[in-house]
Amino acid sequence: MTDKQPYALIAEFDSVSAVMHAAEQVRDEGYMIWDVHSPMPIHGINQAMGLRPTILPWITLAHGVVGAVFGLGLTWWMNATTVPGLSPSVQGYEFLISGKPTFSLPANIPIIFETTILFAAIGTLLGMLGLNKLPMLHNPLAKSERFLRATADRLFIVISAKDEHFDSETTHQFLQRLSPLSIEVVMED
Amino acid sequence: MTNVHLSLPRKLTQFLAGGALIGAVLSLIGAAVYSGGSRRVMLAYLVAFAFVLSLSLGSLFFVLIGHLMRAGWNVLVRRPAEIFSLNIVTVAVLFLPIALSVVLGGELYPWAKRDAVESTHRATPVALNEPTALAAGAPHGADDHHSSLYVHQTVDELTRSKQGWLNPTAFILRSLVFFGIWTLIAWFYFSRSRHQDSLAGGDDDTRQMEWWAGVSVFAFGITLTYAAFDMLMSIDPHWYSTIYGVYFFAGCAVGGFSINLLAILLLQRFDLFPVALSDEHRRDLGRLLFAFVFFWGYIAFSQYMLLWYANVPETTRWFVVRGASMAEGYTNSWGYLLVLLLFGHFIIPFLGIMSRHVKTNSNAMIFWTGWLLLMHYFDLYWLVMPELGPHFTFGLPEIGTLLFALCVYLLGASMIATRTSMVPTGDPRLSASVAITDAY
Known part of the structure; x- marks a missing residue:
């Protein structure tokens, strides 16, 4: 139990504008391996996340x-x-x-x-x-009870522990400044 | 957003009027100078007329599908299309010489000739791949094959048997119906949209426009098809192709979308368009144009392939005359135009507009829309002019008639545009359309 590494930090939001604003800040902070999860398509999220055009x-x-x-x-x-x-x-x-x-x-x-x-x-x-690395048969995020609402009425920003800027402490503090509803650490399996 | 009315420079009006005058003079000189010049000028005029007609019909199609699909994205760029489609009234005026030629029994359409020659000649059957059977019975030499291909231009039995449909009275009546329906639809959409401009808000006009879009699209499709049959296909009364209307429609869409995009980009360039166009609008308009460039190629090939496969002499004549045959004695210089269309109207612009970087680049799209308009003109040219004879011609009458028709057409469009805002300021979806963003 104790030797498990964190998989990601997830921050919960309840409005599109809040998550758009937060995404811009995550982008500007320099994070590369992260994602936004939303129950519906968000126009303009590509720019807010700074995604490069697909190949x-x-x-x-x-x-x-x-x-x-x-x-x-x-x-x-x-x-x-x-x-x-x-x-x-x-x-x-x-x-x-x-x-x-x-x-x-x-x-x-x-x-x-x-x-x-x-x-x-x-x-x-x-x-x-x-x-998209599909089909993906299992995702550690699915263990989080809170995250399941990403298919219903909540939006999430997920910053992967694989990101080189990721640090359990500072990233947590950074997410705190985005004023999400909650922050949760999801552990590896 | 203020209700900015477009004010075009006075010089433009003078320039267009001068162009129309020069065009008319060039056409008349052409008619006088060349042997058989009057028929050539009439055919060239038919091409120029069909060209400006297609610009209005393509624009009308753009307006109609927007309302039919309840589209929001195209609201910002809809007004130029509304103006060009209402400009069908100018096209109706430009139709008068053609109507006159038909009524007076001129040389434009073989079925309309007054001196109906009592000849039972028919176009000698020609097969694309088997010229030898024919050549055996006919004297040798390329021109001999060619002369047999144009026999049908005298009124013969087959043409006479179609006179229940192809006669001057019916032609004029049908033309009145076509232009009546087009003007009605275009006027309805233009005036509703303008009416909405004058209101503070409300969506009554939008609902009405959407409600009538379905009926209008049906009327549009049927009238366009029969107009293509009447005005263009009947220059060879023997030949028929059921896909011809769709082919003309594909050209209309390419031409109409091109001139709208070109107009918007040029207005933007000269700061006459009141709202900044985003990359998304440019990309969407480019995509639509791109799709119809391919659609044109698809339809053109479909028409060719079926006739090529069947290889029926009566129907292959049409392609032989237009330079599609490589059989000895049946080649002619219209083949170069055919190759130009294959590459210039289809393959090159298809590859050229494919990239999204091109679609969002104003300079590049100004080039491509101008290019496609030119190719669209030559597409109609290829449909009509080969009836003159086996030698490719392009000169004074063609340049003159195009200059005349295009300048008159643009003059009409600028007159409609002058008292009009360049965006439908009253449309409830306008702000959503301005702010449109899209996934990659």
Whole structure:
């Protein structure tokens, strides 16, 4: 029991404006590993927390480009190639449709479009999960009875013990100055 | 917030009036100088008319979807769109030469020609990928294929069979209905919004505008589609494409959103817009434009792919004439315009506006909206002008008619704008719209 390390300090608020104001001060204090928990979306919280823009669009773009190349290769290989001696299970099938060339871009574009969208969409989903470190099956915060109200009617600022500015004493004092409803130390499991 | 009325410099009015005059003179010179110049000027005028029409319709669409979706974000930037959509009355005036041409049996639309030639010629069937079967029966040489492609411009049996719909009386009546409905909708939204300006507060006008948005969108969609069929598609009375109305609509959205964004950014640049636009507004407007750049490409490709796949001679003629065929003897210089549209109207702006840093950069967006307006003009140009013949032309008549129509259009817009506040000051959502913030 005694050798457990603190996981985070949590400060409880009951209004959006209070938590916005507090978040700005935490940002300006230089904390990096911290978060705001709220039962509803708060417009402008990104700026208040000083969050950098996400790299998710680049992940989406990269997956989209890969999907487009994949679709192009797929349609080319399947419709326009015959490789002698290759097993039929991976062999292309040149099929003549109304006299058109076997590799006809207009016919292939819908396929390329679909694979681009598919890859980009799946890439976005997986990228989002990865960036958020999801799925997270357990979070030490869930042990706090008080914190459970973050899904109902309370807002919380959580400063992680992993933050280099974190110190049980000074961080506690700092949070006190933000005049929250309460402050609680959450321990590691 | 004070009720600031826009005051444009007097020089602008003089400049636009001068531009319209020069444009008219250039058009007349063009008609006199070139052989077959009157038909060319009429077709060029049709392009210029369709261009300014699309700007108003695109703006009307912007106003309508805002109310339809009960949107708050676009309240701040709605007024320029209301002004451009009411400017449909100027477009109606610009329609008069076209109406006159139809009534007098001019050369613009083959079905409207008075000297209905008793010819049973039809456009010779042409397949995109199999020119050899045709070439065998016809004399060799590129121009021989080409001459067979324009036979339909004389009134033939197929055109006559459509005269129940395509005749001058019905055309004029339908045009009256189109412009009547557009003016009614635009006037309703403009005057309600202005009325709200004059009140201290209240949301009665907002509720009315929202209530009528649903009906208006239906009326808008149907009239726009049939107007595209009547005014643009019927220059080749043999050809039809059910997606043509959607294609024109996609162009309207690109053109309308572009001119609104351009107008707002320029007003801002010259300190004529009373409220500071945040990055969020720029980004949202840029996103909307970006979406419709892609929508245009999607629709353009859909129309092409179906006709390409089916490869029916009657319908492929339309694309052959517009330079889409690479078969020997069927290529023509309109193909360069087609490639320009593929890259300039779709791929390059698609990649260009994709980044959010571009969307929030005023200079960059002034460039891109101007670019897209130019491309949108050439899109309509590509729809209409290839009916002239197999050689790409762009010169005095085209520049003259565009200058004339655009200057008259902007003159009308500036007259409507002069007595108007640039933001809907009475809208209950205005302050929320000004303060809009958004997640990344």
